[in-house]
Amino acid sequence: MTTIDLSTQIAGIHLDSYLMNASGPKCTTWDELLVIGKSASAAIVTKSCTLEFREGNPEPRYSDLPLGSIQSMGLPNLGYKAYLEMVPELKALGKPVVVSISGFSIEENSEMVTAFQNSDVDLIEVNFSCPNIPGKAQVAYDFEQTESALAALTKLGNKPIGIKLAPYFDMSHFIAIANIIKKFPVKFITCVNSIGNTLIIDPETEQPIIKPKGGFGGLCGDYIKPIGLANVRAFRELLDDSVQIIGVGGIKNGTDAFEYLLAGADAVQIATCFEKEGAVCFARIENELKAFMAKKGYNKLSDAKGKLKPL
Ligand code: RRO
Numbered sequence: 483m484t485t486i487d488l489s490t491q492i493a494g495i496h497l498d499s500y501l502m503n504a505s506g507p508k509c510t511t512w513d514e515l516l517v518i519g520k521s522a523s524a525a526i527v528t529k530s531c532t533l534e535f536r537e538g539n540p541e542p543r544y545s546d547l548p549l550g551s552i553q554s555m556g557l558p559n560l561g562y563k564a565y566l567e568m569v570p571e572l573k574a575l576g577k578p579v580v581v582s583i584s585g586f587s588i589e590e591n592s593e594m595v596t597a598f599q600n601s602d603v604d605l606i607e608v609n610f611s612c613p614n615i616p617g618k619a620q621v622a623y624d625f626e627q628t629e630s631a632l633a634a635l636t637k638l639g640n641k642p643i644g645i646k647l648a649p650y651f652d653m654s655h656f657i658a659i660a661n662i663i664k665k666f667p668v669k670f671i672t673c674v675n676s677i678g679n680t681l682i683i684d685p686e687t688e689q690p691i692i693k694p695k696g697g698f699g700g701l702c703g704d705y706i707k708p709i710g711l712a713n714v715r716a717f718r719e720l721l722d723d724s725v726q727i728i729g730v731g732g733i734k735n736g737t738d739a740f741e742y743l744l745a746g747a748d749a750v751q752i753a754t755c756f757e758k759e760g761a762v763c764f765a766r767i768e769n770e771l772k773a774f775m776a777k778k779g780y781n782k783l784s785d786a787k788g789k790l791k792p793l
Contacts, residue, residue, distance in 0.1 A: 528581050534561045714747050
């Protein structure tokens with residue numbers, strides 16, 4: 483059987499495979515990160531962190547849905563210094579470490595970026611798109627703030643910085659964000675975060691199914707795959723190849739991963755499927771992707787990357 487090479491790179495950082503965990507489920511504590519380190523995930527991505535420890539939003543704040551999930555976790559995390567201290571042990575697990583940061587201001591993000599610039603992490607993903615903090619808008623939907631934040635954060639060191647984007651739904655928004663990204667040395671983008679502020683109602687109880695924000699939460703999983711694919715595709719066409727794209731949204735099998743490859747993803751992240759299935763999902767999806775590519779006669783990612791065929 484032909485060997486299929488799924489190795490890739492993000493901002494010059496080599497990844498043995500195309501699949502990694504997303505900043506999201508099961509990546510908050512050392513024990514959870516250790517599980518990811520021992521799995522087939524190509525990197526270890528941490529839960530978005532803040533200056534201080536956060537308990538997160540009141541429960542119930544997560545619910546499985548038939549085709550995904552809705553959640554309003556509210557950034558529960560250990561505080562950035564805990565992740566900073568873990569970096570040497572995480573690196574010792576033998577794969578790239580991606581830290582996600584999600585401060586509440588440019589100043590807070592600057593403090594955290596500076597700290598991680600002076601650490602051994604491989605990539606810094608700045609989360610501009612958490613939808614679940616009461617009273618806080620998503621930076622990614624505020625183009626002026628996105629530009630000011632990038633101006634400040636991209637000059638704090640030489641380690642590659644990327645941004646986690648919200649899903650966009652209008653061509654003018656793809657173009658506006660791409661034009662901002664082009665002004666700065668943004669090395670990668672991760673798209674998409676959950677679709678924020680969706681509402682699932684239980685008709686029996688006549689209540690929302692999660693508690694925070696009156697039931698408004700981030701929609702994840704299969705529901706958002708077409709949106710993730712469109713965002714990856716749009717940005718792949720608008721940005722040049724110096725910006726790598728990490729696709730996220732509804733990847734639960736090898737063909738989902740392959741669809742993101744056709745759209746132009748350099749790598750993909752798995753959130754809801756990892757939440758539901760556990761860390762075995764990485765090897766399973768990897769094997770399914772390899773089998774699907776073998777059937778097609780492809781033996782490396784570049785054989786199909788970005789090569790969506792016109793109808
Ligand atoms: O913790 C969360 O509620 C959360 C975050 Br930080 C995020 O970026 N996206 C999301 O759907 N949930």
